[in-house]
Amino acid sequence: MTAYNRWTLIVGVAVALVIGGVVSYFASSAPDGLEKFQEDQGAATPAYPTVETLPIAFQEYNFNGLGEGFWANAVAGVVGSLIVLAILLLVGYALRRRRPPVPRGGSVGS
Amino acid sequence: MHIASGFLSPPVWGTMAAVSGAALAGSLVVARRHLDERRVPLMGVMGAFVFAAQMVNFPILPGTSGHLGGGFLLGILLGAPLGIISMACILAVQSLVYQDGGLEALGANIFVMGVVPCLLGAGVRRLWLRPQPGAIAYGLSLAGGILAVVGGATVVILLLGWSESLPRKVSLIQAIGVMDSIHLAIGIVEGVVSVAVVRFVLAARREAVVGVGDRVSGEETAA
Numbered sequence: 001m002t003a004y005n006r007w008t009l010i011v012g013v014a015v016a017l018v019i020g021g022v023v024s025y026f027a028s029s030a031p032d033g034l035e036k037f038q039e040d041q042g043a044a045t046p047a048y049p050t051v052e053t054l055p056i057a058f059q060e061y062n063f064n065g066l067g068e069g070f071w072a073n074a075v076a077g078v079v080g081s082l083i084v085l086a087i088l089l090l091v092g093y094a095l096r097r098r099r100p101p102v103p104r105g106g107s108v109g110s
Numbered sequence: 111m112h113i114a115s116g117f118l119s120p121p122v123w124g125t126m127a128a129v130s131g132a133a134l135a136g137s138l139v140v141a142r143r144h145l146d147e148r149r150v151p152l153m154g155v156m157g158a159f160v161f162a163a164q165m166v167n168f169p170i171l172p173g174t175s176g177h178l179g180g181g182f183l184l185g186i187l188l189g190a191p192l193g194i195i196s197m198a199c200i201l202a203v204q205s206l207v208y209q210d211g212g213l214e215a216l217g218a219n220i221f222v223m224g225v226v227p228c229l230l231g232a233g234v235r236r237l238w239l240r241p242q243p244g245a246i247a248y249g250l251s252l253a254g255g256i257l258a259v260v261g262g263a264t265v266v267i268l269l270l271g272w273s274e275s276l277p278r279k280v281s282l283i284q285a286i287g288v289m290d291s292i293h294l295a296i297g298i299v300e301g302v303v304s305v306a307v308v309r310f311v312l313a314a315r316r317e318a319v320v321g322v323g324d325r326v327s328g329e330e331t332a333a
Contacts, residue, residue: 005151008315012155020162027167028175033292034111034266036174041285043270043277046116051213058208061165077165080203081158087199088157092150092192095141 013085020077024061025070111179111262111293112204112219115212119273126269127217133225134198137191144321145192152311152318153188157196159307160184161203168299176296179223182258183304185231186238186251187311187319193231197224222265227258231304238308239324248305255301256294263293 031039038044057064058076066072118126160180167175180200184193198220204210211219234254237247267286270276276285312319 005148008151008318009155011314012152013158016155016158016162019159020165024162024165027165027177028169030167030169030173030175032111032167032175032177033170033263033289033296034113037285037289037292038117041277041280041288043275046114047273047275048116048119050114050116052115053206053209053213055209056207060209073165076208077162080165080208081162083203083207084161084196084200085154085158087203088154088196089150091195091199092145092153093147095138096145096147096150097143 013081016081016085017078020081021074022077024077025073111223111259111266112201112211113215113222113266113269115214117212117273117275118215118218118269119275120214122269122273123214123218126215126221130198130217130220130225133194134220137194140191141195146321149188149192149318149321152315153192153196156184156187156311157200160196161200163303164200164204170292170295174292176293176299178303179227179259179262179300181224181227182231182251182255182300183307185228185233186235186304186308187231189235189321190228190232193228194220194224197228218266218269222262222269226262226265230254230258230261236324238312239320243312251305251308252298252301255304256297259293259297259300260290263289 030036035044055064057079061076061080062068062072063075063079066075160178160183163178163180165177167177170176181193181197184196187193188196201211201216201219201223205213205216205219231254234247234250237243237250240247264286267276267282267289271282271285276282280288
């Protein structure tokens, strides 16, 4: 990995972790637009069988065992961002072209 | 805007799973053919950023909040295929790990928050790759961000209506009116934030934004 890519990663991930781990703690806890609509219209009860994904590590956006405070939210935000980062890097590097093609017309060469 | 479990009927979520599955498969095929490895770190970082940003609910009206969708932003910065792949990943993690969005509704949620906004974002992407993006890029991106969120909200109501999960006391048109008016405000935030983030990323890492297939006036002869 080039130094250029390394800095993109370090700075970008740092920004994401601060937003997910710190800023999100101060987020509004009011229902979002869809939830509010369903509550107001009396349509908030599921009509079909529900599929539950188990809260193995996280109860919504709180880390199990840390309650609902700052740190429970911080762990959820940091871990979630890192999971997404890891999956996308794995998928991206698996899919990438190993050798850039010969530039044709409009493509930008390396 | 995540649809929770139990609100979509099996034919509806099945249809949406097929549609989004096809879009995701198509995106992977295109990425396999064209993905330049210099763009992979940006895809990972922006995916992490959108996951984090979705956790930040901001107040819209008393008792109502909204959060960034992020698909429109990813459509501009990454193009539709990489944007759709990234949003599918984010929404799958939210559903599987954080119980946010029903598992059977994942296809519908990927369509609403991934496929639709990523295609809209990709539609204005070329404007941002010009040497000096101007008022047209800003204006159409603001409008596109609003359209992505309001359009997504409309699709959600249509899917709930098709599933007969809407209250009988309101008509479909009334439901769309209520839902869209809330999401108009959220859409304005989506548009403004998308423009700000695109400006920042272009200034910092333009090379990672420009892809192999992009024709950029003034740069093509330099290759």
